[in-house]
Amino acid sequence: MTLAIEVTGVTKRFGSTVALDDVSLSVEAGQVLALLGPNGAGKTTLIRVLTTLLDPDSGRACVAGFDVQKDAKAIRPLIGLAGQYASVDELLTGRENLELVGLLYHLDKVEYRHRAQEALERMTLTGAGDRPVKTYSGGMRRRLDLAASLIGRPPILFLDEPTTGLDPRTRNDLWGFIEDLVSEGTTVLLTTQYMEEAEHLADRIIVLDTGRIVAQGTADELKDQLGGDVLEIRVSHLADLEHAATLVAEFGNVAPRLNRDLKEVSLPVKGSAKVLIAAGRALDDSGIELADLGIRRPSLDDVFLSLTGHDARTGDTASSDGTEPGARDE
Amino acid sequence: MSELAAQRLGGKPVPLTASLALRDFVGITKRNLLRIIRTPQLLFMSIVQPTIILLLFRYVLGGAINVPGVDYVDYVVPGIFLEAVLIGGMTTALALAQDLQAGMIDRFRSLPMARSAFLAGRTLADLCRNVLALTFIIGLGLLVGFRFHNTVAACLGGVALIILFGYAFTWVYATVGLAVKDPQTAQMAAILPMFILFFASSALVPVATMPGWLQPFARNQPATVVINSVRALFEGGPLSPDLWQAVAWCLGILVVFFIVSLNLYRRATA
Numbered sequence: 278m279t280l281a282i283e284v285t286g287v288t289k290r291f292g293s294t295v296a297l298d299d300v301s302l303s304v305e306a307g308q309v310l311a312l313l314g315p316n317g318a319g320k321t322t323l324i325r326v327l328t329t330l331l332d333p334d335s336g337r338a339c340v341a342g343f344d345v346q347k348d349a350k351a352i353r354p355l356i357g358l359a360g361q362y363a364s365v366d367e368l369l370t371g372r373e374n375l376e377l378v379g380l381l382y383h384l385d386k387v388e389y390r391h392r393a394q395e396a397l398e399r400m401t402l403t404g405a406g407d408r409p410v411k412t413y414s415g416g417m418r419r420r421l422d423l424a425a426s427l428i429g430r431p432p433i434l435f436l437d438e439p440t441t442g443l444d445p446r447t448r449n450d451l452w453g454f455i456e457d458l459v460s461e462g463t464t465v466l467l468t469t470q471y472m473e474e475a476e477h478l479a480d481r482i483i484v485l486d487t488g489r490i491v492a493q494g495t496a497d498e499l500k501d502q503l504g505g506d507v508l509e510i511r512v513s514h515l516a517d518l519e520h521a522a523t524l525v526a527e528f529g530n531v532a533p534r535l536n537r538d539l540k541e542v543s544l545p546v547k548g549s550a551k552v553l554i555a556a557g558r559a560l561d562d563s564g565i566e567l568a569d570l571g572i573r574r575p576s577l578d579d580v581f582l583s584l585t586g587h588d589a590r591t592g593d594t595a596s597s598d599g600t601e602p603g604a605r606d607e
Numbered sequence: 608m609s610e611l612a613a614q615r616l617g618g619k620p621v622p623l624t625a626s627l628a629l630r631d632f633v634g635i636t637k638r639n640l641l642r643i644i645r646t647p648q649l650l651f652m653s654i655v656q657p658t659i660i661l662l663l664f665r666y667v668l669g670g671a672i673n674v675p676g677v678d679y680v681d682y683v684v685p686g687i688f689l690e691a692v693l694i695g696g697m698t699t700a701l702a703l704a705q706d707l708q709a710g711m712i713d714r715f716r717s718l719p720m721a722r723s724a725f726l727a728g729r730t731l732a733d734l735c736r737n738v739l740a741l742t743f744i745i746g747l748g749l750l751v752g753f754r755f756h757n758t759v760a761a762c763l764g765g766v767a768l769i770i771l772f773g774y775a776f777t778w779v780y781a782t783v784g785l786a787v788k789d790p791q792t793a794q795m796a797a798i799l800p801m802f803i804l805f806f807a808s809s810a811l812v813p814v815a816t817m818p819g820w821l822q823p824f825a826r827n828q829p830a831t832v833v834i835n836s837v838r839a840l841f842e843g844g845p846l847s848p849d850l851w852q853a854v855a856w857c858l859g860i861l862v863v864f865f866i867v868s869l870n871l872y873r874r875a876t877a
Contacts, residue, residue, distance in 0.1 A: 325713075325876075328713075328717045329716075329717065330713055330716055330717060330876070331876065350623065350719070353717060353718060353719040354719040356717065358713070358714065358717040360710045360713060360714070364709060364710030364711050364713055364714040366638065366642070366711060367709075368641065368642045368645045368646065369638065369641060369642075373638075373641070377634055377638055378714070378718065380630065380631070380634040381631055381634060381635075381715070381718045381719070381720040382718060382719060382720075383627055383630075383719060383720075409645070425714070429718075429719075
């Protein structure tokens with residue numbers, strides 16, 4: 278077993294903000310690890326440490342067996358980085374961008390020209406290859422950014438929120454490209470705010486919140502940690518939403534979660550069938566008109582909420598998440 | 608030995624040789640030159656300001672200014688040449704702050720390329736743009752009546768000194784761009800040293816006409832030392848010890864800000 282990435286007790290502070298708090302993790306060669314967490318969780322900071330862009334304050338981080346602080350030069354030829362903000366040059370064409378990156382990976386001219394063409398084809402950008410990037414759509418930029426990170430054929434790939442802000446179709450395309458790379462043996466560490474993405478792409482998931490690891494495992498293991506199912510109630514009239522939530526609160530051990538747009542209350546519960554009947558009776562007795570009532574398997578959103586007490590995407594509830602200077606997404 | 612590294616690279620770490628670093632430098636320079644060519648409006652803007660100052664001092668204010676022993680046009684135009692390269696250098700600060708914000712610097716820093724090649728490639732491309740802008744302003748100067756009075760070699764030497772001064776300041780602006788990080792702030796921050804050095808110098812009027820408290824600074828700061836040497840080279844007459852001081856200033860600024868900006872680049876975060 279080879280460890281592609283090994284992090285032991287890494288801490289990083291920006292002023293008084295602790296961006297990474299004693300983080301330890303490892304990724305085996307060929308595995309996909311997703312770092313899941315809201316803005317300010319420390320995901321980007323960890324990527325920056327692992328890609329030799331930022332030194333940790335304490336702890337040790339190794340990539341491909343090399344220490345990020347002592348052997349940064351040995352690591353750089355072995356990694357690819359694709360960022361949340363597509364880091365491609367707007368004024369250059371797609372091909373010029375790829376060829377420049379190839380040159381800077383120290384490939385010879387014949388080789389980087391060949392690989393640029395190959396990467397354009399792979400990312401279905403052949404038709405746009407000789408147009409300036411400023412004419413590209415958001416999805417095309419992300420594809421080009423991913424292509425640029427692949428020019429050196431790195432065995433380890435870091436993807437920082439690869440699909441944030443993309444429409445579902447483009448996201449699916451990008452997932453397909455990433456899956457292909459993984460099937461060829463590339464080790465991937467990706468960060469995401471989307472449960473669905475972590476579930477879809479990753480072998481293992483690490484949940485980060487305000488710089489700390491709060492849970493880790495496969496998607497199923499994380500869901501099992503919740504220890505049950507989720508009761509879901511949809512009311513017909515928005516006015517009844519709060520009332521319904523108060524009525525069912527006693528069945529769960531965490532507070533019910535309200536979604537006003539969907540007129541929905543969801544609550545992790547134990548003992549599904551009994552709870553469903555009891556909840557139905559209580560709601561019916563109080564005369565609340567229901568659009569839907571049911572029990573479902575928990576999603577990673579539910580897991581995240583119960584682990585951290587706030588939503589994964591927005592990070593908005595009681596505890597405001599720490600801002601993280603020096604890290605772009607956070 | 609890392610198995611992953613061995614798997615891909617046959618176990619051989621590829622050392623960064625001088626010739627690879629040079630190749631990185633050429634690649635980055637080419638990228639920046641392409642950017643300059645594709646944004647002609649930026650080049651245009653860097654010649655508008657010196658053009659306005661030139662016409663203002665030649666035709667509006669120049670008549671009221673009397674510098675003993677020399678035609679005012681021959682006195683002021685070399686000063687405007689210097690301003691042209693100072694203004695031109697400001698785009699370096701802007702461009703680096705933009706690269707930082709756009710995530711380009713993250714990408715470059717994660718690649719196995721030579722670290723110094725990124726900044727050297729930036730400043731060389733900006734030097735080329737500066738030479739272009741300076742050529743235009745020299746042409747304009749000749750059009751409004753400025754004349755070179757010395758030997759060709761001396762005049763070329765004067766132009767070379769202006770270019771050297773501009774190049775040294777490109778590294779100052781590189782430091783500014785990397786330090787303030789935000790493109791708009793970078794532009795504002797870059798204007799300040801430009802104004803102080805240009806207006807509180809002998810570029811437009813002799814230092815002796817300035818108030819007493821300002822004179823010690825104005826007389827000894829690098830822009831004055833350089834502009835006096837340039838005038839001596841263009842006009843003929845004794846080459847004051849200023850020339851060696853001027854060259855020393857340029858080289859000193861270049862070395863100090865090369866080191867500072869490279870250090871900022873190594874730790875650059877947006």
